[in-house]
Amino acid sequence: MNVKIPLVDLNLLHAPIQTELQKAIQYVLTQGDFILGQAVLDFERAFSKACGTAYGVGVASGTDAITLGLQASNIGAGDEVILPANTFIASLLGVLRAGAKPILVDCDEQTALIDLSAAEEALTPQTKAIVPVHLYGQMVSPSKLRDFACTHNLLIFEDAAQAHLAEREGYIAGSIGTAAGFSFYPSKNLGAFGDGGIVVTQDAGIADQIRCLRNYGSTQKYIHTECGTNSRLDTLQAVILHHKLPYLQQWNSDRLAIAQQYDYELSYLASSGITPIKNHSGTGHIYHLYVIRIDDSLEINRQQVQEKLQSAGIQTGIHYPKPCHLQPAFRNLGYQEGDFPQSEKLAKQILSLPMYPGLSSTQVKEVVNTIASVIFGK
Secondary structure, three states: OOOOEOOOOHHHHHHHHHHHHHHHHHHHHHHOOOEOOHHHHHHHHHHHHHHOOOEEEEEOOHHHHHHHHHHHOOOOOOOEEEEEOOOOHHHHHHHHHOOOEEEEEOEOOOOOOEOHHHHHHOOOOOEEEEOOEOHHHOOOOHHHHHHHHHHHOOEEEEEOOOOOOOEEOOEEOOOOOOEEEEEOOOOOOOOOOOOOEEEEEOOHHHHHHHHHHHEOOEEEOOEEOOOOOEOOOEHHHHHHHHHHHHHHHHHHHHHHHHHHHHHHHHHHHHHHOEEEOOOOOHHHOOOOOEEEEEOOOOOOOHHHHHHHHHHOOEOOEOOOOOOHHHOHHHHHHOOOOOOOHHHHHHHHHEEEEOOOOOOOHHHHHHHHHHHHHHHOOO
16 A cells, blocks of 8 residues: 555654754764663653653653552552553553552543543452553543542552643643653654653652662662562663653644644534544643544444545554453453443544644645545545
């Protein structure tokens, strides 16, 4: 297929700063401090400051950020952790790898974010934490989340893998709870040239514990006080991320402008059953993904829309086609089809449209016009 409009275009993003990135990479090659070098500490400080938190600890992936962050927050065996069913499985794997029991709940149909009413019904005496997923770049309401956690004496660990510098109600993603985990997978709003992640927190003790856990449980060479692991953010990735960080705010603003155009161009299709996931965050939504819903009442289905777009050279995605509770790997958790109807319904309807800084107004119109051509049979 000749791709005219990709789902994500990293080349377009990196081209203007290519020389800068090459110099940064060369600096690391010259220094030779490839593991936990100075650039890691510099980036940890810069990113945590941008999030409004005191500490940041770089790790090997977003999944490890959740795992080690929960472990350092004393969440483990015997503890139940509430999280949404409609998320990438890394959220669930992080809870499991921390030794805790994941308790899945349904989502809000309009925003796709965790339904706190459903979370309240899932509480037991063993519930110790909640992992809200700031999905698609939109934060869960900080005020409602903090009230919920305070009322039920729960620890908040934010899954902010898709929410780099997202804002809502005066809070920046990562600054709501005890700690938060971010992913730097290449396609993220702030992406590395490989895997990477970070935990941010206001708690010095938690930060110190993660530094120990990520480095084989050691704070002093060859002295291991914990059963840790090898999960260190590479110096090379850290220097790349640090040089991209100053551009992140503008990239997020570009994404918002593109999303606003999508909203406008798609508005006349709402009566036909094509609607975007609701934005309740205003300008704080950073649109890691722009996701629409294709209603079941339409004569055409999502596959037909996706195939039409593909034939026109327009790439799309589905985030995510199967909720966590229906994944074969998690059968032992005991969930069944029908347990989380909103998550299951959305999984059959959602479609992610091209979204990246540099996507042109003309391209947005082409995407929407192609969708319209399927609906109206043109």
